[in-house]
Amino acid sequence: MRPLIIIGNWKMHGNLASNSDWVKTVCRGMEQGMPAGRQYAVCVPSPYLAQCDALIKDCSLAFLSLGAQDASAFAAGAYTGDVAASMLKELGCAYVIVGHSERRQFHYETDEQIAEKALQVLDNGMTPVICVGESADERNSGREVEVVRSQIARQVAVLQDRLADCLIAYEPLWAIGTGKVASAQVAQDMHRAIRLQLAEFNEDVASHVGILYGGSVKPDNAVELFAMPDIDGGLIGGASLNSQDFLAICQA
Numbered sequence: 001m002r003p004l005i006i007i008g009n010w011k012m013h014g015n016l017a018s019n020s021d022w023v024k025t026v027c028r029g030m031e032q033g034m035p036a037g038r039q040y041a042v043c044v045p046s047p048y049l050a051q052c053d054a055l056i057k058d059c060s061l062a063f064l065s066l067g068a069q070d071a072s073a074f075a076a077g078a079y080t081g082d083v084a085a086s087m088l089k090e091l092g093c094a095y096v097i098v099g100h101s102e103r104r105q106f107h108y109e110t111d112e113q114i115a116e117k118a119l120q121v122l123d124n125g126m127t128p129v130i131c132v133g134e135s136a137d138e139r140n141s142g143r144e145v146e147v148v149r150s151q152i153a154r155q156v157a158v159l160q161d162r163l164a165d166c167l168i169a170y171e172p173l174w175a176i177g178t179g180k181v182a183s184a185q186v187a188q189d190m191h192r193a194i195r196l197q198l199a200e201f202n203e204d205v206a207s208h209v210g211i212l213y214g215g216s217v218k219p220d221n222a223v224e225l226f227a228m229p230d231i232d233g234g235l236i237g238g239a240s241l242n243s244q245d246f247l248a249i250c251q252a
C-alpha cells in the first residue's frame, strides 16, 4: 500500500518572518492530529533551508519533512550558483523536486539532466520528486500521453530500478498556477498511464512508485483527487503558501 504524500512547494516565495509563522502554524495544526499513514513535506527556497530545518526539528513531528526545489546534476565542482545534493542532505532535506516545469521552461533543463539530478538526490539518501507534464497545446492536439510517456521513458533509461525510490509528480502545465485543476478523472487517467508504462519496465517498480498530482490543488478539490486509486498525493504550489490552506489539504 502506497502512503499518501503531500508536498508544499513555496517556489520563490517567503521571508524569515513569514516562514517562521508558517512552520509554527502548520506544526500546531498537525499536533492536533492528522490522518494516519500520511507523509508531509515543504520544499522551500534554498536560502531558507537551514531556518526551516531548525523550525521543523523543533516541532518533532515524524511525518513532517523538509525538501528543496532543485539540486545540481553534479556532485561538486565549478558550477556557480548551483547547490549539490550533499549540501541539501546536510541541511536536513528528505525530498528534492527535480525537473519542475518552471526549471524546464526558464532554465532549459532536459529530461537527461533531470534524471542525473535525481541520481544525485538518490545517492545522497533523499527522495527525488521527478516532475512531468504536458502543455495546453500538447493536450489540445491529443499528444498528452505521448509527451508524458517520452518524459518517463528518459527517466527509466537512466534510473532503471532506482525509480522505485523516487516520486513522480504529474503536473499538467495548463493547470499550474492557473486555477484550472485537472478533473480527478483526467488526472487519474494520466497517473494510470504512467503506472502502466512503468509496469512495462518493471511491475514491482510500478506498484511502489508514488505518483503525486500537481496543478491548482486547493482544499476544495483535494478530497476528490486524493481518492483516485493512482493518485498518491499532491505537489501543492500556490495553496501551500497559506498555512491554513496547506493544513486543510493535508487533512483532506
Ligand SMILES: O=C[C@H](O)COP(=O)(O)O
Residues within 6 Å of the ligand: 009, 100, 171, 175, 176, 177, 178, 179, 214, 215, 216, 217, 235, 236, 237, 238, 239
Ligand atoms: O509545484 C507545484 C505546482 O507547480 C503546482 O502549482 P499550483 O498549485 O500553484 O498550481
